[in-house]
Amino acid sequence: MEYNTVKKRVSRNTIRMIYLYPSLYEAMVASLSSHIIYYMINEKFEDVYLERTYLSSKQGPYYSLETKTTLRNFEFIVTSLHYELDIANLVWMLHSSGIDPRNRFRSQPIIAGGPAVMSNPHPYSKIIDVAVIGEAEVTLPAIVEKWVENRFDKKRFLEEVSSLEYVYVPSIDEPDEKIYRRYVEDLDSAFYPIKQFRSVNVEHPFGEGFMVETSRGCRYWCRFCMESRLFKPYRSRSFGKLREIIDQGLLTNNLNKVIIYSLSFPSSNVEKLIVRFIAEHGYSVSIPSIRLEYVEDDFLDLIKKAGQKSLTIAPEHLCPTIQRLIAKYMDLDLVLNSIYRIIDHGFDVKMYLMYGFKNESLDDIRVMLDSIRKIASRAREKGAKVKISLNLLIPKPHTVFQWIGMIDLVRAREILRYIKRELPGYVDTKLYEINYAWVQSAISLSDQSISDVLIQWGLEGGGLGSWRRVLKKTGFSTKYVFEGYRFGEKLPWSNIALNEDLEKILLAEYEVWRRIIRC
Ligand code: SF4
DSSP states (O other): OEESOOOOOOOTTOEEEEEEESSOHHHHHHOHHHHHHHHHHHHHOTTEEEEEEEOOSSOSOOBOTTTOOBGGGOSEEEEEOSSTTHHHHHHHHHHTTTOOSSGGGOSSOEEEESHHHHHOOGGGTTTOSEEEOBOGGGTHHHHHHHHHHTTTOHHHHHHHHTTSTTEEOTTTSOTTOOEEOBOOSOGGGSOOOSSOOEESSSOOTTOSOEEEEOEESOSOOOTTOHHHHHSOSOEEOOHHHHHHHHHHHHHHHTOOEEEEEOSSBOOSHHHHHHHHHHHHTTOEEEOOOBOGGGOOHHHHHHHHHTTOOEEEEEEEOSOHHHHHHTTOOOOHHHHHHHHHHHHHTTOEEEEEEEEOOTTOOHHHHHHHHHHHHHHHHHHHHHTOOEEEEEEEOOOOTTSTHHHHOOOOHHHHHHHHHHHHHHSOTTSEEEEOOHHHHHHHHHHHTOOGGGHHHHHHHHHTTOSHHHHHHHHHHHTOOOHHHHHOOOTTSOOTTTTEEOOTTHHHHHHHHHHHHHHHHOO
């Protein structure tokens, strides 16, 4: 059973659309953009019924959650690719529902957004029909409107939407046609999903609560971080608006926990005030990863009062040399003291760390491991748990790593073996599979030529075995992942205009790296 499912009467005039989420139900529930899209389109368009489907363990065909209608009976498909790997699920879900995953053989248009598409839509050019480069609130309604005006005429619809400056239509636009990102300028006046769907059988990854996006974007420019570049500039909701959203949301959904969404938290006084508001009203809170410079006693007390037991931090590396290189530098003593303070306040700690920079030495890794040992022993002393999520750097478009590339997989495995050997056994460590990091980079850094590979890969059901088989069969090489693109060479995603300062910033970042690794 699900709460807050949108119910509409279906008649001959109803425009049947589906939101296809190419991952599991719990991921869809945790994705705030899924809620925004679902409720916004159903509210704005009386004659449109947007239903949902998601990846389940069933073999297919896929049905809508709302009316159990098969996927192939919908005239219009909206999807979001949060991770590059989800493309295999999308292809599989279409195919197993009797829909051709190749765009030119299909009558239904597929409208795709989300970080993977926004950063570089070209890898998906033979699968999706419309790539949306922007935030849903200010892009999707106009696209849906165009379909309402041109129903069942896919060709005409595509011609019409291709005139929108934030839309890329692979079958019409040249790959170098400039596409301009569109974003919400004032979050307070943007649509917000006060009702949020949730299932009684599937728990939200952050516990049963109401999701509140306090801010969007990030003030910082960490050099590896594509996400922040896709959602610049930093925008915050006002305190008054957040109070209103929280009051209405908790009441409407009959909940007493607030799950805060923010890329970098807290980045303003408003975000600190809202935690105070939540704690003082007796609600519980779940906060995203916390910036270490904001680890102050009174703030930790408030979070504790609001029931949070574990805090997530993302220093990314614990060696100052690497921290400087990735522009996420904080004095190591300050980092350690902030983490000790978190532990001393009785929190468990979850830490996101990264390795695999081309100039990273084993000494740099040793410095990181020494710090982990210190943190772990402090936690042990205080009876707290430490979890580490350790990820190989995945070079992404619009970051300096587009020119630097990824370390080779043999070296990555060596480093990982070394880290595993040296880490204290009582530290709970989650390691991201190196081969999936390779696949993710191969997709995100590619041009259109990977599209056929992705279709075949999806038809085989995804996974590493079939990835290797398809690469072998097609002769597709992923050497660009490890070599990076040549500086000055045209990049596949250079038609995607994200931010007017980005080019200057990237050039400056590249100069720094060039001096360091002499590439
Ligand atoms: S890693 Fe975090 S702090 Fe750094 S730019 Fe990305 S979102 Fe912002």
